[in-house]
Amino acid sequence: MEGMELICFELICNVGDARSSFIQAIGEAKNGNFQEAEKLIEAGEISFAKGHKVHGNLIQKEASGEHTDVSLLLVHAEDQLMSAEAFKILCTEFIDLYKSIKQICKSNAS
Amino acid sequence: MYNILLVCAAGMSTSMLVKKMERAADNQKLEVKIQAIPEAEVTKHSNEADIILLGPQVRFMKDKIQEKAGVTPVEVIDMASYGTMNGEKVLKSAIERIEG
Numbered sequence: 506m507e508g509m510e511l512i513c514f515e516l517i518c519n520v521g522d523a524r525s526s527f528i529q530a531i532g533e534a535k536n537g538n539f540q541e542a543e544k545l546i547e548a549g550e551i552s553f554a555k556g557h558k559v560h561g562n563l564i565q566k567e568a569s570g571e572h573t574d575v576s577l578l579l580v581h582a583e584d585q586l587m588s589a590e591a592f593k594i595l596c597t598e599f600i601d602l603y604k605s606i607k608q609i610c611k612s613n614a615s
Numbered sequence: 616m617y618n619i620l621l622v623c624a625a626g627m628s629t630s631m632l633v634k635k636m637e638r639a640a641d642n643q644k645l646e647v648k649i650q651a652i653p654e655a656e657v658t659k660h661s662n663e664a665d666i667i668l669l670g671p672q673v674r675f676m677k678d679k680i681q682e683k684a685g686v687t688p689v690e691v692i693d694m695a696s697y698g699t700m701n702g703e704k705v706l707k708s709a710i711e712r713i714e715g
């Protein structure tokens with residue numbers, strides 16, 4: 506397997522795993538499991554950081570004048586990276602919202 | 616004859632894994648049918664499959680896909696094997712699970 510293909514898969518694998526964790530975190534928060542949600546976000550952030558580092562290395566190479574050939578697979582990998590990044594931001598917002606909803610429901614019930 | 620389904624969001628990265636798995640099966644003279652499908656088509660294909668494998672990017676759909684798949688086992692592909700496109704390892708663990 507060629508070097509660039511491997512780099513793309515390392516990227517897809519890590520940011521894809523992160524994206525799954527962020528989406529699962531929203532699901533846990535929906536069910537009121539906020540501790541579990543926090544754990545999933547932490548796990549997602551670790552995977553995201555790994556993927557981000559792979560991408561960062563490519564950007565640094567490009568900046569230092571070493572051009573990377575852009576393939577559809579690399580575009581796909583970057584697409585996954587962006588999706589994971591967006592979900593990371595959104596999932597913390599969603600979790601805050603579910604916390605607020607839970608609190609409102611609690612105070613209405615009492 | 617083993618029938619293996621690979622599921623990811625678009626089917627792009629898993630279709631590359633399919634090629635690696637087919638090559639591994641050829642080398643071992645194993646008869647397998649391996650297909651990469653998007654998540655939306657799981658119901659259509661799950662009946663004929665012996666196992667459904669998910670990419671890490673759709674790991675969060677495992678419960679939903681298991682519901683659609685009924686008794687067919689649904690497994691998430693190991694991160695290290697996926698990230699290195701290790702078709703041989705993915706094939707081996709899938710067959711072990713089917714035989715399991």
